[in-house]
Amino acid sequence: MGIQIFLGLLACCCLTFVNADLEGYKIYDITPCNAFEQHILEDMDRIKGYDFLHRPRALNVSSRVMVGPKDQNDIESTLTKLAVNFTIFNDDVSKSINRERIQNGKVRSLSRGISFTNFQRFDQINAYLDELAVRYPDRVKVENVGKSYEGRQLKTITISNGDRRPNKNVIWIDGGIHAREWIAPAAVLYVIQQLAENFQVNKDILTRYDFVILPVVNPDGYEYTHTRERMWRKTRRPTAFGCPGTDGNRNFDFHWGEVGVSNSACDETFKGQKAFSEPETQIVRDQLLKLKGRAKFYLAIHAFGNYILYPWAWTTAPSPNAASLAEVANAGAYAIQAATGTRYTVGQPSKVFYAAAGGVDDWAYGVAGIPICITMELPGAGSTGFDPFPQHILPIVSETWIGIKAMIQKVISKF
Ligand SMILES: [Zn+2]
CATH class of the missing domain: 3.40.630.10 (Zn peptidases)
Incomplete structure (x- = not known):
């Protein structure tokens, strides 16, 4: 399957937009090692629901994307099928943000x-x-x-x-x-x-x-x-x-x-x-x-x-x-x-x-x-x-x- 078609299908599955509570959202670190992988990331950057916290910038520079629970199977299977290396940087964003809120609120101004x-x-x-x-x-x-x-x-x-x-x-x-x-x-x-x-x-x-x-x-x-x-x-x-x-x-x-x-x-x-x-x-x-x-x-x-x-x-x-x-x-x-x-x-x-x-x-x-x-x-x-x-x-x-x-x-x- 061509990458454009593949990513096109992926885009259809990904029309959700990042919601307020981020429960179950994951953050993926993806480092493109060649021009093909870089191209995949640039295409992903255009998919709604994929929030690039650190956009794809250059070869061998990691980019970071936050994805909601509904779209995680899609991104993981796409990256796996295309043999693009990725790691899960944060497996539940809402938990870490709640921790941050509590910590930030603890300090009296x-x-x-x-x-x-x-x-x-x-x-x-x-x-x-x-x-x-x-x-x-x-x-x-x-x-x-x-x-x-x-x-x-x-x-x-x-x-x-x-x-x-x-x-x-x-x-x-x-x-x-x-x-x-x-x-x-x-x-x-x-x-x-x-x-x-x-x-x-x-x-x-x-x-x-x-x-x-x-x-x-x-x-x-x-x-x-x-x-x-x-x-x-x-x-x-x-x-x-x-x-x-x-x-x-x-x-x-x-x-x-x-x-x-x-x-x-x-x-x-x-x-x-x-x-x-x-x-x-x-x-x-x-x-x-x-x-x-x-x-x-x-x-x-x-x-x-x-x-x-x-x-x-x-x-x-x-x-x-x-x-x-x-x-x-x-x-x-x-x-x-x-x-x-x-x-x-x-x-x-x-x-x-x-x-x-x-x-x-x-x-x-x-x-x-x-x-x-x-x-x-x-x-x-x-x-x-x-x-x-x-x-x-x-x-x-x-x-x-x-x-x-x-x-x-x-x-x-x-x-
Ligand atoms: Zn800025």
């Missing part, structure tokens, strides 16, 4: 400061930003920059050395455009903590640059992963096609929809009904345009996969200053490897795995004119890849900061 022994809820994150503005009024400013579809207040925090120079260069950092990547807002919060509360150590950076930081781009999705569906990725705005939510990182108006996106609202990489259809992507767009000319470094934090990526994502053609981008990205990767041994792959997404259009980084580079734009995919951890155990949060975010700091220093040496 602090009355002051921020904790890296559990994941914070959106209100706690905003409260921390407001607290810093009160504690450091000369150096920290918090601004309400717009509301999410469900009415949550997005806040940016601007951290400076207090010199109030109007045309000072700026570094923008954001996280959490993909809801389930909890380690991303945590890593951004760690950067905020270091810059605001560890000012003496980081004074030199702040003498040269101001920081504008948005720790949770997609708070509706983020809260939804805390209260309903742990593996939700997109925004929460309804679409005309039944399934709610758009992939914010496919929704920016630069070669929008051309490659690596889905036109189906039920898919995880749905590009949106139009470019900038989401209030959250509009907010990022407007804030970056306000910083046009001043912003020299755009950094987006994601998870997972250990990548430091730079434009272009939509094409394999090199960007105009690809050498500088590579230099900054490599500085981050080298610093992390030297500090902890963690390895990152550096490059254009379109070259190191696949092309995708409508991402924030390509838009920030191509339209907002920010010369250094980087997307960092942090390491996977825990029972799904998206849920580092409490004791792993601080090691991951502190090693990430080492890489970010090295990239900042490289940017400062250039601009």
Whole structure:
């Protein structure tokens, strides 16, 4: 039986969509060893009901897919028949997520400061930003920059050395455009903590640059992963096609929809009904345009996969200053490897795995004119890849900061 027909039959059996409780869901690790197996995985990526937590990227790189009970016989027999090696990474996702919930709920939130022994809820994150503005009024400013579809207040925090120079260069950092990547807002919060509360150590950076930081781009999705569906990725705005939510990182108006996106609202990489259809992507767009000319470094934090990526994502053609981008990205990767041994792959997404259009980084580079734009995919951890155990949060975010700091220093040496 031809692979297309085989996978076609498989697709018919797999019209279920990942449900809220994930009871009995399994996660499979599949590593393609040749082009044929890679092709099988890419075809599977298009099947509804197969939630690729880590999409097929390259030969000999494992991908991770979550599948519900009804579809497990199909995927296992397909992989077995086609002689593709796989392992079961997690044999009951709901159990591990329930354990995570209990563990996360055990840690009482602090009355002051921020904790890296559990994941914070959106209100706690905003409260921390407001607290810093009160504690450091000369150096920290918090601004309400717009509301999410469900009415949550997005806040940016601007951290400076207090010199109030109007045309000072700026570094923008954001996280959490993909809801389930909890380690991303945590890593951004760690950067905020270091810059605001560890000012003496980081004074030199702040003498040269101001920081504008948005720790949770997609708070509706983020809260939804805390209260309903742990593996939700997109925004929460309804679409005309039944399934709610758009992939914010496919929704920016630069070669929008051309490659690596889905036109189906039920898919995880749905590009949106139009470019900038989401209030959250509009907010990022407007804030970056306000910083046009001043912003020299755009950094987006994601998870997972250990990548430091730079434009272009939509094409394999090199960007105009690809050498500088590579230099900054490599500085981050080298610093992390030297500090902890963690390895990152550096490059254009379109070259190191696949092309995708409508991402924030390509838009920030191509339209907002920010010369250094980087997307960092942090390491996977825990029972799904998206849920580092409490004791792993601080090691991951502190090693990430080492890489970010090295990239900042490289940017400062250039601009
Ligand atoms: Zn992501």
